[in-house]
Amino acid sequence: RSAPAERSVMCRFRPLNDAERSRGDQSLPKFNGDDTVVLGKPYVFDRVLAPNSEQLQVYQTCARHIVKDVLGGYNGTIFAYGQTSSGKTHTMEGRLHDSRLMGIIPRIAGDIFEHIYSMDENLEFHIKVSYFEIYLDKIRDLLDVSKTNLAVHEDKNRVPFVKVTEKPIATCSRSHSIFLISIKQENVETETKLSGKLYLVDLAGSEKVSKTGAEGALLDEAKNINKSLAALGNVIAALSEGTKSHVPYRDSKMTRILQDSLGGNCRTTIVICCSPSASNEAETKSTLMFGQRFPLPSSSFLDLRSQSWPRSSSACPHCGRSQ
Numbered sequence: 637r638s639a640p641a642e643r644s645v646m647c648r649f650r651p652l653n654d655a656e657r658s659r660g661d662q663s664l665p666k667f668n669g670d671d672t673v674v675l676g677k678p679y680v681f682d683r684v685l686a687p688n689s690e691q692l693q694v695y696q697t698c699a700r701h702i703v704k705d706v707l708g709g710y711n712g713t714i715f716a717y718g719q720t721s722s723g724k725t726h727t728m729e730g731r732l733h734d735s736r737l738m739g740i741i742p743r744i745a746g747d748i749f750e751h752i753y754s755m756d757e758n759l760e761f762h763i764k765v766s767y768f769e770i771y772l773d774k775i776r777d778l779l780d781v782s783k784t785n786l787a788v789h790e791d792k793n794r795v796p797f798v799k800v801t802e803k804p805i806a807t808c809s810r811s812h813s814i815f816l817i818s819i820k821q822e823n824v825e826t827e828t829k830l831s832g833k834l835y836l837v838d839l840a841g842s843e844k845v846s847k848t849g850a851e852g853a854l855l856d857e858a859k860n861i862n863k864s865l866a867a868l869g870n871v872i873a874a875l876s877e878g879t880k881s882h883v884p885y886r887d888s889k890m891t892r893i894l895q896d897s898l899g900g901n902c903r904t905t906i907v908i909c910c911s912p913s914a915s916n917e918a919e920t921k922s923t924l925m926f927g928q929r930f931p932l933p934s935s936s937f938l939d940l941r942s943q944s945w946p947r948s949s950s951a952c953p954h955c956g957r958s959q
């Protein structure tokens with residue numbers, strides 16, 4: 637496992653919560669080594685993180701290497717997938733100002749600034765972030781709630797990074813929330829430029845609608861979520877197969893937005909989040925199945941990287957990497 641793969645699938649189980657424990661729910665999964673979970677049958681992933689995993693360990697396993705790539709001029713995406721209350725938001729955000737419980741996003745922010753402070757003075761960094769959600773295929777900017785249906789362009793909804801943590805933001809588990817960090821670097825002496833983008837995506841809950849449960853607007857909402865998650869799965873699966881010429885990016889707004897950070901020479905990490913409780917067994921199995929859809933591409937990320945890049949001044953169509 638020394639050469640980092642272009643796509644990786646991590647699986648994280650949360651502990652039983654208080655309600656589940658007080659009901660006497662059983663914890664079902666058994667963990668085998670660091671890459672296998674047994675739930676009826678074994679499921680193998682790049683890494684499996686058992687319920688006792690700490691946030692720091694999750695960060696180091698799932699995200700730290702992506703920060704290096706983005707600072708090196710590549711694009712990347714990290715997704716958290718799973719049913720509602722499986723631990724997606726805990727994994728991506730966690731408790732923001734708590735050094736032990738903070739999740740991937742605040743740790744990434746910290747790492748980026750640490751990196752910048754350690755760099756050569758000739759390097760100038762421009763960092764922009766945006767935070768938006770997709771609900772029923774409409775985009776809403778979460779840093780400026782007055783804008784409700786933004787066009788799919790990057791330039792309009794960016795604000796300076798430092799403002800973000802100041803603002804309490806309510807997100808909804810029925811929408812996909814997307815945090816984008818773009819980093820541009822310029823060496824002021826040599827005028828060489830490098831840019832990379834990182835999308836951090838807390839997906840809408842993947843639970844199935846029960847046959848009798850939802851009606852009307854709720855049913856439309858659930859169908860829309862299932863459709864957009866299926867579209868995402870199809871895009872990543874098509875990219876994993878590698879040989880397929882058609883990647884169905886156009887099937888959902890989210891995959892259209894993420895297009896330049898999923899294909900080509902980008903790094904994608906999917907963290908599938910699972911409940912250990914017997915009461916969630918069916919959903920957990922369906923989450924595990926989703927994670928098993930993506931075989932690793934035959935060529936590793938490093939192999940792709942060693943191919944020479946086109947030396948034009950225009951951006952790579954797959955990655956947006958300039959140079």
Ligand SMILES: Nc1ncnc2c1ncn2[C@@H]1O[C@H](COP(=O)(O)OP(=O)(O)O)[C@@H](O)[C@H]1O
Nearest residue numbers: 649650651719720721722723724725726727809
């Ligand atoms: N690994 C974990 N350790 C401790 N508590 C967790 C863990 N994962 C989730 N939780 C808690 O479980 C609840 C549901 O998690 P949350 O991240 O909000 O789920 P989701 O975003 O998938 O709906 C929250 O109160 C959260 O703090």
Ligand SMILES: [Mg+2]
Nearest residue numbers: 724725726809
């Ligand atoms: Mg959530």
